[in-house]
Amino acid sequence: xxxxxxxxxxxxxxxxxxxxxxxxxxxxxxxxxxxxxxxxxxxxxxxxxxxxxxxxxxxxxxxxxxxxxxxxxxxxxxxxxxxxxxxxxxxxxxxxxxxxxxxxxxxxxxxxxxxxxxxxxxxxxxxxxxxxxxxxxxxxxxxxxxxxxxxxxxxxxxxxxxxxxxxxxxxxxxxxxxxxxxxxxxxxxxxxxxxxxxxxxxxxxxxxxxxxxxxxxxxxxxxxxxxxxxxxxxxxxxxxxxxxxxxxxxxxxxxxxxxxxxxxxxxxxxxxxxxxxxxxxxxxxxxxxxxxxxxxxxxxxxxxxxxxxxxxxxxxxxxxxxxxxxxxxxxxxxxxxxxxxxxxxxxxxxxxxxxxxxxxxxxxxxxxxxxxxxxxxxxxxxxxxxxxxxxxxxxxxxxxxxxxxxxxxxxxxxxxxxxxxxxxxxxxxxxxxxxxxxxxxxxxxxxxxxxxxxxxxxxxxxxxxxxxxxxxxxxxxxxxxxxxxxxxxxxxxxxxxxxxxxxxxxxxxxxxxxxxx
Amino acid sequence: xxxxxxxxxxxxxxxxxxxxxxxxxxxxxxxxxxxxxxxxxxxxxxxxxxxxxxxxxxxxxxxxxxxxxxxxxxxxxxxxxxxxxxxxxxxxxxxxxxxxxxxxxxxxxxxxxxxxxxxxxxxxxxxxxxxxxxxxxxxxxxxxxxxxxxxxxxxxxxxxxxxxxxxxxxxxxxxxxxxxxxxxxxxxxxxxxxxxxxxxxxxxxxxxxxxxxxxxxxxxxxxxxxxxxxxxxxxxxxxx
Numbered sequence: 001x002x003x004x005x006x007x008x009x010x011x012x013x014x015x016x017x018x019x020x021x022x023x024x025x026x027x028x029x030x031x032x033x034x035x036x037x038x039x040x041x042x043x044x045x046x047x048x049x050x051x052x053x054x055x056x057x058x059x060x061x062x063x064x065x066x067x068x069x070x071x072x073x074x075x076x077x078x079x080x081x082x083x084x085x086x087x088x089x090x091x092x093x094x095x096x097x098x099x100x101x102x103x104x105x106x107x108x109x110x111x112x113x114x115x116x117x118x119x120x121x122x123x124x125x126x127x128x129x130x131x132x133x134x135x136x137x138x139x140x141x142x143x144x145x146x147x148x149x150x151x152x153x154x155x156x157x158x159x160x161x162x163x164x165x166x167x168x169x170x171x172x173x174x175x176x177x178x179x180x181x182x183x184x185x186x187x188x189x190x191x192x193x194x195x196x197x198x199x200x201x202x203x204x205x206x207x208x209x210x211x212x213x214x215x216x217x218x219x220x221x222x223x224x225x226x227x228x229x230x231x232x233x234x235x236x237x238x239x240x241x242x243x244x245x246x247x248x249x250x251x252x253x254x255x256x257x258x259x260x261x262x263x264x265x266x267x268x269x270x271x272x273x274x275x276x277x278x279x280x281x282x283x284x285x286x287x288x289x290x291x292x293x294x295x296x297x298x299x300x301x302x303x304x305x306x307x308x309x310x311x312x313x314x315x316x317x318x319x320x321x322x323x324x325x326x327x328x329x330x331x332x333x334x335x336x337x338x339x340x341x342x343x344x345x346x347x348x349x350x351x352x353x354x355x356x357x358x359x360x361x362x363x364x365x366x367x368x369x370x371x372x373x374x375x376x377x378x379x380x381x382x383x384x385x386x387x388x389x390x391x392x393x394x395x396x397x398x399x400x401x402x403x404x405x406x407x408x409x410x411x412x413x414x415x416x417x418x419x420x421x422x423x424x425x426x427x428x429x430x431x432x433x434x435x436x437x438x439x440x441x442x443x444x445x446x447x448x449x450x451x452x453x454x455x456x457x458x459x460x461x462x463x464x465x466x467x468x469x470x471x472x473x474x475x476x477x478x479x480x481x482x483x484x485x486x487x488x489x490x491x492x493x494x495x496x497x498x499x500x501x502x503x504x505x506x507x508x509x510x511x512x513x514x515x516x517x
Numbered sequence: 518x519x520x521x522x523x524x525x526x527x528x529x530x531x532x533x534x535x536x537x538x539x540x541x542x543x544x545x546x547x548x549x550x551x552x553x554x555x556x557x558x559x560x561x562x563x564x565x566x567x568x569x570x571x572x573x574x575x576x577x578x579x580x581x582x583x584x585x586x587x588x589x590x591x592x593x594x595x596x597x598x599x600x601x602x603x604x605x606x607x608x609x610x611x612x613x614x615x616x617x618x619x620x621x622x623x624x625x626x627x628x629x630x631x632x633x634x635x636x637x638x639x640x641x642x643x644x645x646x647x648x649x650x651x652x653x654x655x656x657x658x659x660x661x662x663x664x665x666x667x668x669x670x671x672x673x674x675x676x677x678x679x680x681x682x683x684x685x686x687x688x689x690x691x692x693x694x695x696x697x698x699x700x701x702x703x704x705x706x707x708x709x710x711x712x713x714x715x716x717x718x719x720x721x722x723x724x725x726x727x728x729x730x731x732x733x734x735x736x737x738x739x740x741x742x743x744x745x746x747x748x749x750x751x752x753x754x755x756x757x
Contacts, residue, residue, distance in 0.1 A: 020645050067547040068733040074540075075728030078655050079590065080640070080647040081582035095649045104650065117720040130721075131652035154734075157555050159582035161572065161590075162725055163734035165553065289550065325552040328745030342742050382555055385739055391557045418557060 006436045008478055009091055009443045011450050015415075017084040018093035025094035025440075029145040031433045033183030040192040041291055044181035051180040052135045056113050058176045059106075063114060069172055072164040073110050076100060082156040082166075087421045088149050091440030096146045099156035099166045105142050106169050108133035144182060147173045149437050151429055152285065152318075153378035153422035167427070171287025174428075178286055186431035190282045191291050198298070199244035199278035205231075208274055211247050219257060225499045227264045230271040232306065238263065238270035239303050240347070241279045241323075242314030243466035252469055255315055255488025261497045262351050262490070265360055270312075276302035279319035280466070284326075285428035296322065296330040309338035312345045315488060317377035317426065317465030320346055324384040342388070348464060349386050351493060352396045355403050361498040364406050370460045371407040372492065373452050374398055375445065375472075376420035377465035391417070397464055397489055404496035409456045415448040423463075425471030438471060439478050446479045453481070462489045519698050522708055523690060529715035536719025537727065544731040552746040558739035565738050572735060589636040596630035599623045600669070606680075607687045627670045634663045654721070661710055668707040678704045 004027070035045030048054060063070050082099040084090065089097040096102060111118040112132035121127040133139060152167035177183065193202040203211070212229040219227045230236065240263065246256040263270045276299045283292030303311055311334075313323045323344045328334065334343050342349065354360050374397060386392040394417045402408050415421050424441030452458040463469050463486060472486035559565050571577040576594075580587045603623035606612045638659045641651045672678060678701040689696040698704075717723070730736065738744075 017646075020649055022649075063547075065548060065550065067544060067549045067731060068553060070547050071544055071728045071731045071733070075722070075725040075732070077722045077725050078647070078650050078652070079579070079586050080644065080650065081579050081586055083646040083650065085582070095646065098646060098650065100650045115720065117717070129652070129657070130654040154555060157734055159578055161576050161579040161582075162729045163555055163572075163578070163732040165555070165734050168553070325741045325746070328741065329551055329747060332745050332747070344742075383553070385556055385558075385560075388560070388742070390560070393556065418555075 004436070006439075008439055011443075011447050011479060013447075013451065015090060015444045015447050017090065020095040020098075021093040022095055025088075025092045025097060025145070025149060025437070027145055027436070029141075029184075030148050030429075030431060031185035033178075033185045033188040037185070037188040037192045038178070038181065038183050040195055041178070041183070041188055041288070043178045043183055043188075047181040051140075054180050055140070055176050056109070056135050058179050059110060059172075060114055062172045062176065063110065066168065066172070068165060068168050072103070072162075072168060073107050074115075075162045076103065076107065076164055079161065081159050081161060082164075085156045085159050086150075086166075087153075087155070087424060087444045088151075088437065088441045091424075091443035092149075092437075094149075096142065097149055099160075099164075102146055102150055103164070103166055103169050104131065105139065105146060106173050107131075109135050109139060140177070140182070143173050143177060147177070148184060148429060148434065149441075151378070151422045151424065151427035151441065153426055154382045155378065155419070155422065158382060158418055170427070171284070173287075174285070175287035178288060184286070184428060185433075187282050187286050187428040190280075191286070191295070194278055194282070194295055194298075198275055200280050200282070201244045201247075203244055203247060203277065205274040205277075208247060208272070208277055212272070215253070215257060215260070219260065223499050223502045225264075225502050227260050227499070229260050230269075232274050233269070233271035234306050236269040236271035236306060236308055238268055238310045238312050239276070239299075239306060239308040240270055240272055240312050240314060241276050241299055241302075241319075242272070243279045243316035243319060244277055245466040245470060246314055247277075249466075249470060250473065251484070251487050251491055252315075252466055254491035254494060255469075256490070258488065258490025258492070258494030258497075259314060259347055261494050261499060262347075262354065262360065265497065265499060266350070266354055271306060271308070273302035273306060275305065279313050279316045279323070281319060281322040281326075282428060284318055284322055292322070292326065293330045296327055299327070300331040300334070303334070304336065310341045310345060311337065311343060312347055312350055314347050315464040315466065315490060317379035317467060319466075321379040321383040346386050347490065348396050348400060351490070352387065352400055355400065361500070362404055362493075362496045363498055364404050364496050366496050367405040367492055368407075370405060370487075370492075371409060371456065371458045372401055372405045372460045372462055372487075373409050373411050373449070373458045374401060374416075374489075375411075375423065375449075375461050375463045375468060376416050377463060377468050378420060378422045378426060380464060381418055381420045397462075400489060401462055401492060404492045409452050409458050411448040411452050415444065421445045421448070423465075423468040423471040424475065426465075426467050430467050430470055439475060442471070442475045442479070446475070446481075449485075450479070450481070460485050460487050462487050462492060464489045518700070518705065519686075519695055522686075522698060522705075522712075523695055525709075525712045526690060529712045533715045533718050540719055540724060541727050544727065548748050549733050549737070550748055552737055552741045553733050554737040554739050555734040556739050558737070560738055560740045560743075562738060565736060569730065569735060573729060585640070586637075589633045589640070592629050593633035593637065596626040596633065599626035600630060600666075607684050608691060610684075610688050624673060627666060627673065631663060631666045631670065634659055634666065638663070658721070658723075661714060665707060665710045665714065668703050668710070672701075672703050672707065676701075676703055 108131045150170040157165045190200045246252040281295045386396045421444040473483045678699040682699045685696040686698045
């Protein structure tokens, strides 16, 4: 299942809608889950006997348990509005990556077995009239392949006249596949690590402690100020839940330093938790409610154990979606927290509020080496909010960037805010065995970025999602751009902030260096 | 033919009402496990109602998506509404005055109705992406609608049946009495197609009509932090 040879799409001035090239992305799909990981999640370890009937039954159950799924499957009129909206279609031209065609892989089976029309026409042998499809091996292969070429970003939903959400269908299909024993390696492995160690990367508590101490030293070296990065501190006011990549991956960790500086300046006590050392919830990606709840409950337990008053989430797109829209449902009620603060809160809301109240000393000139643009992460843009104001998820991060940087530029209008393009690696696709899918799916975002680089001299793109950051550091060089272009939003904040008591500005530091030379 | 169409219409009306009622009940009673509005979304109920109205009456999302599909789709639906309103005259002994005032417009609406349906059909043939996603039923549905509209238009222009008799027939059906239906081939064809359309309504993609109101991405408010989403009391019990 090695990656095949493929050509990296060429960047043009505009995002072109390609002519369809059937089966151009017909691949084996990502690596299959190992049996021990499947079992950890409570799924069969391999494809079960009689999987066809089990899949059909599971489909019936899924539809009975989700109004959305039922309405979405019934309502599509095949108008075609979504056909040119998916970044994977735009980058690959495979028609099964058009949202409606992706849905139809599921819908056609649903129609045959679970609708009166499908059952009636099947008896007459006429189900092909309505696109009815038997559940068989080639359908399963298509499901596995094409439901792992969807990042659940919901861009298609924005343009659908009925709000049909392909991600709900992708999640349902992935969950059914898991239940018949065909899980995806990357996501099930990550969830297993969360169950066993507490975070996606499998960082144990000691390593975490070590990393935080190292970061404390780094900050002190840079600023001369000791900033504590507390772990498991009982009685702290704030529990900060960050994606585990923030603890060591680049450029994530610079963002984490930014959070620490902001929280330090706020004067409010805070802590990380070794039990909830992960903001991400991959249960969403595989569409499995039990996993989602189990992962969400760690955060609740950590908050109770540490006796915190508030929970704040770090920069992670789908984690914020789950926190904002699902956490209370999965793990609530959080009535033991301080009701005077939003539950949960985003680190950007927290920082924005401090900036508004003039509680941070900022020197935006420290970011004068950069012209920054902002990538709206799909789950933040289309599945959550910030600040309780309409569109706050767009304005708050931009307001922060403008407060800490002097040069800010937006990318093209049809590629930002609610129309933003996914980075190409979301929804459980951030794995090397899907590199071709990730490269092609990044095409629209890379096009928009390349345009502002060439026309407006943009040097950096900020993001507030761990997956976006990892994806872009890998993909930018593929498209001939520098991997260091992608930065954490709070990295920009961390650079501009002058800590209380901090004497030297960067300029003085540079002057000192010059004098020494 | 009198009796045949009487039975057909009673049957079709029953299937349509019960089928649609069942579907609406099903949508209503199926749980919505999570909050999934597509954001930015309104945070209040009046806001949600406004958003839904913009979708139902203006096809707002479709407008953002594709101007061709929007203009064809919107004009088709608007014309259909005008034409259908005109058909109220066949079900009321003394139709309201506004229906007559609307008549010139409704008669004109037949043309955009047919033109837009043909445009949508043409797109299905000509645009490779839309051809790829079309099932035979998607073409058949458009053929049906065009045939209904065309037979109606031809009757109006060239071969008018006794409209008064048709009115007598349907107002009679509403009162469970059988009046003679004019002997008129085009009328028979028109009515037969309509019966068929009513029959398949609850089993086909025409379900988009009730479906849109139940679409959680559009009908949920974005206020999860103020009003946590708890679909059922017993489902999760984290305090127990």
